[in-house]
Amino acid sequence: MNGGPSGFNNAPITKTFVIASAIFTVFLGIKGGSNKLGLSYQDIFRNPRLWKLIFSVFAFSSTPEMMFGLYLLYYFRVFERQIGSNKYSVFILFSVMVSLLFEVFAVALLKDPSANLLTSGPYGLIFASFIPFYFDIPISTRFRIFGVHFSDKSFIYLAGVQLLLSSWKRSILPGICGILAGSLYRLNLFGIRKAKLPEFIASFFSRLSWPRMSSPRGATTRNVTGSTGSPSTYAGRHVERIHPAPVAPSTEPTEDAITTMVSMGFDRNSARQALVQARNDVNTATNILIEAQSH
Incomplete structure (x- = not known):
């Protein structure tokens, strides 16, 4: 334990x-x-x-x-x-x-x-x-x-x-x-x-x-057709097209994460649902359940 x-x-x-x-x-x-x-x-x-x-x-x-x-x-x-x-x-x-x-x-x-x-x-x-x-x-x-x-x-x-x-x-x-x-x-x-x-x-x-460690955010990925550069500069050429990133599928929580949540006193079923919502992130799932209990 x-x-x-x-x-x-x-x-x-x-x-x-x-x-x-x-x-x-x-x-x-x-x-x-x-x-x-x-x-x-x-x-x-x-x-x-x-x-x-x-x-x-x-x-x-x-x-x-x-x-x-x-x-x-x-x-x-x-x-x-x-x-x-x-x-x-x-x-x-x-x-x-x-x-x-x-x-x-x-x-x-x-x-x-x-x-x-x-x-x-x-x-x-x-x-x-x-x-x-x-x-x-x-x-x-x-x-x-x-x-x-x-x-x-x-x-x-x-x-x-x-x-x-x-x-x-x-x-x-x-x-x-x-x-x-x-x-x-x-x-x-x-x-x-x-x-x-x-x-x-x-x-x-x-x-x-815990001194804060700022992690750099990943750059937005863009799919560009045509020549590079500003569309306003190169009039008449292909316009830059930005495709939204695909939504990641729901992650099935691991047994270790569920056990950790249960050891904190949460119900197993509630812990699993929160982990699915938090994509298997224990800290985020804990905050979800705490907020739910406070309301």
Whole structure:
């Protein structure tokens, strides 16, 4: 099972977030500040530290957490492709902010100033993504190992459990807060699922992540009878005749393209019809289905 086409194609927001998380984690690890990460009652209520709140959103506390966390963030790029970068940006902001509010509320209830109660890292976003992963990503294959039933989604769940238990109590609480945030988004609280950021924000990250490569347009093919030159100059000679290019026949979509669309959560029949319309172009077909769902 994969998250669609390899790399960060059509997922500039995810790419920016993954790079930022990796840079923050490595930078703090080199500076020896990773052991100081994690939110506590004192950091929030007695001696508020804004820098800790910011770093707690991006930086992981350890290398194993970073490996599992970045892998899950990379896989969940499928949701940005499915709903578009603008709506996915809203999903990130909503998940991070709501899960952080839940974490602050939990720390206020526990009131333990002697220890860091919450580990750092984008746990809110990661575990909020498991909600649409559970409901919207279909199972492609099933198999058995030693009599135990598994599916292609099982490996993602196992990676999530590993991350959830990485710091035991300190990581379980942020994970639960992320699941709650994802559930509220799924319930469309305040119509949040229809909200989207301005187009220029996604365009900025798209240009930042993938510099535009302008491809030259092919010259128009013309069939000319008679001598070359301007018809107005050579009066009385044969006039230039332009024949329209023949319309390309519909392309039967490949099985790989259909599988990619299905892995994004689309119905197989709808995916096939969109691919036929888009002449087997996955990106165009995805946009067709997204536009159809938004109306």
